[in-house]
Amino acid sequence: MLSPTRRRSPSRRLLSVSLGLVTAAALSIGGASAAGAATSQSFPGAKPSWAKSSADAGAAPADTTVEGEIMLDLRDPAGAAALAKRVSDPTSASYRKYVSAGAWIAKYSPTKSDYAQVVSALKSSGITVVGTPKSRLFVVFRGPATAMDAAFQAALHRYHYRGHVLVAPSRTPNVPARFGTRVSGIVLDQGRTLTRPQVAGATKPETGAENAPKASSPASIPAPCSDYYGQNTAKLPAAYGRTVFPTSICGYNGAQLREATGVPQGADGHGQTVAIIDAYASPSIVSDVNRLSTSRGDRPLTTYSQKVPSTFYDEALCGGPSGWQGEQTLDVQAVHNIAQRAGVFYEGGFNCGGGIDVALSDVLDNQRADIVTNSYGDAGEPPLYAVKAEENQHLQAAAEGIGLYYSSGDSGDETVNGLPAQPDYFATSPWVTGVGGTTLGVAKNGSVALQTGWGTSIDPVVTDSTTGALGYSAPLPGAFQFGAGGGASALFGQPWYQRGVVPASIAGGQRTAPDVSADADPYTGEVIGISPVDDAKYPAVGSYTEETYGGTSLASPLFAATVALAQQASGHRVGFLNPTLYAKYRAHPSVIRDVKPVSGSAFAYTSSVSKHTFLVTNDTDSSLRTRSGYDTVTGLGSPTVSQLTRVVR
Structure with a gap:
């Protein structure tokens, strides 16, 4: 199929020969380093590029439910990458000496205290936490636009984007210091909901027929599909040196x-x-x-x-x-x-x-x-x-x-x-x-x-x-x-x-x-x-x-x-x-x-x-x-x- 802004479209890419549906909305997880901010951390990347003033459809209604995701830093990113390479590289002495999920989480995941601080700060902001993986790599949360605005000063607006009206920050979101210093990014826009399966089904797309020359009309020549390659053929106008396909x-x-x-x-x-x-x-x-x-x-x-x-x-x-x-x-x-x-x-x-x-x-x-x-x-x-x-x-x-x-x-x-x-x-x-x-x-x-x-x-x-x-x-x-x-x-x-x-x-x-x-x-x-x-x-x-x-x-x-x-x-x-x-x-x-x-x-x-x-x-x-x-x-x-x-x- 095909994929969306995160076109996490099922790359679904499932193409059922009817054009693939994915939607491509650029993922917008925040990018500034969390460490060292005195009162808050600013994440310019969390305001997606498609949230432009020219596409602004006004402030998001106060009761609009919005999903967000906060990411946390690994404790030892370089060490995690080195381990992944050692166990995967056939020239390494540690080849295929994999570790358990528990061992990896214990050594590389954000600490329980850092993670708990983020979860607690979200809940105290009137936001509902809906996703907390054991690995503590991120937190997924949902709440009304008013709560998101109050917590992150994001001023959520609605924007016209790829045929949809989606909610996104109209200004750079900030994560208050009470969330801790291990936050590495935040997503507050609805772009990822454009993810679609990239599917194309049994009915193939008709692209091109509408562009036929004005002095012509689409032709219908029986070309029944085949159960195996070459079972059926059809005679078409000459192309690539032949007429039978x-x-x-x-x-x-x-x-x-x-x-x-x-x-x-x-x-x-x-x-x-x-x-x-x-x-x-x-x-x-x-x-x-x-x-x-x-x-x-x-x-x-x-x-x-x-x-x-x-x-x-x-x-x-x-x-x-x-x-x-x-x-x-x-x-x-x-x-x-x-x-x-x-x-x-x-x-x-x-x-x-x-x-x-x-x-x-x-x-x-x-x-x-x-x-x-x-x-x-x-x-x-x-x-x-x-x-x-x-x-x-x-x-x-x-x-x-x-x-x-x-x-x-x-x-x-x-x-x-x-x-x-x-x-x-x-x-x-x-x-x-x-x-x-x-x-x-x-x-x-x-x-x-x-x-x-x-x-x-x-x-x-x-x-x-x-x-x-x-x-x-x-x-x-x-x-x-x-x-x-x-x-x-x-x-x-x-x-x-x-x-x-x-x-x-x-x-x-x-x-x-x-x-x-x-x-x-x-x-x-x-x-x-x-x-x-x-x-x-x-x-x-x-x-x-x-x-x-x-x-x-x-x-x-x-x-x-x-x-x-x-x-x-x-x-x-x-x-x-x-x-x-x-x-x-x-x-x-x-x-x-x-x-x-x-x-x-x-x-x-x-x-x-x-x-x-x-x-x-x-x-x-x-x-x-x-x-x-x-x-x-x-x-x-x-x-x-x-x-x-x-x-x-």
Whole structure:
């Protein structure tokens, strides 16, 4: 799917070929150092850049409920980073000598007294505390605008932003001295509630048809979808030296995805647990997954457990359970399709902002899994001060031997959203594995007939109103639609494990994303079963239906499940994968299946809604390019289970 200002949009990036919904609102966690302030600490970064006078819609009503988050410093940030590197680096004597959550918290987390001081100050201000992780890295709180204004002198106003009216500080927030000197940042705006699943569903977007030349009309040419690559073809106007094209995939099932991933006989993930973080919860998740799985001859989902909040917040702003249900269903189905007997643990956030932070911390603080897939992210990269809490979470995960996998985005280099070319956070964090996307063609016998970088451009087929001749609406390949995110980070320098592997012409001395890739193209996506929820009648659901989804929201859980199989086969807990992955690749590049560019690859697609026909051109990802070796669309490549097992053994 696609991701919001924190587009923590489920990078949901769930793309169900209907355009991805993420929203990109730059995270605005405060950035000034807390130490040394006499009466208060000022955090200029907590006033987001989009809170401009030109967009001001007036003071926030006094009774408007606003969520905030305060971050605290680690006691020894350098020590925490050094530990994360030691246990993850295969050249270290401490390799894979992970520490427990309790040990990490006892040594590196903010002290109990510092944390209690913040919580006490919030409560005494008439503010309700709703999120207090064991790790004490942050506090999530909620309260009326009047209480927030009084506590932090923020003068909250409403602002027009990306089609929404959101609350944010109109002046720089200050944190009074009674909160202590260990506060490192504060968030008081509603930007993070724009986080959406980057979903694209079974109904592909119609982008481009409305731009057809005036002397033409959209054409309808039967191009029925295929159960496998090349099953059906359609004759279209000449393009790339031919007139006959394979049609898009109806949606792969578990057996096809396992074949394409090279899952060995008997490999099923038994004894492994993959955690999934999203917002809210689907009331029908197990029955939906089981109905689809059993109808396709797969095992039922019998290893599922979940922790979901008793109270949901900000449903209207976050898109509600209905807006996140497809993401959860895609994630759970993808993990189950690859690792049929692996444990699947789902934790839902109470909203798409601080609730997601709380959910991830619960997994880390209680070590509920050692593999976590996260299909959400920002549109681009927020300022560094805005991601301090998350970077501390990532350090904790690495030290505990918990691998974090984040989807790389569905908007290519983000210029399609009007931003400067850039990759998406969280995939650019130096302590997580960013998962990019491929277009995957699985043949009738299960072999990989096509694999290239995921980047889609579409061109409507049109009929000349005068001559009746068929042609295309625009010069090939047409308009960029969506594709895997990636590129060089502006926040993080190049980590030690990427040196000598990522070409300097790509990295420029910076961290680059993604690291690996898996199928993400909605036109070669995964079929899911879902009983849609009506937010007004939650938890009641509607009639079961099957849809096709894609996006790096699909790629991340597919790859996480592949890691589960590699852990099962190797007998090793992988932890933070990147140092081992890059080290093995540096020595033996053939250890990972390379994803190469493919020129002129395209599908014929006819919309089931409008009946318009399109030429869908693959491997056209904005300014990002698929190359032999490392690239910013697919990373090092898309390893099979046996390859990844050799990497981690």
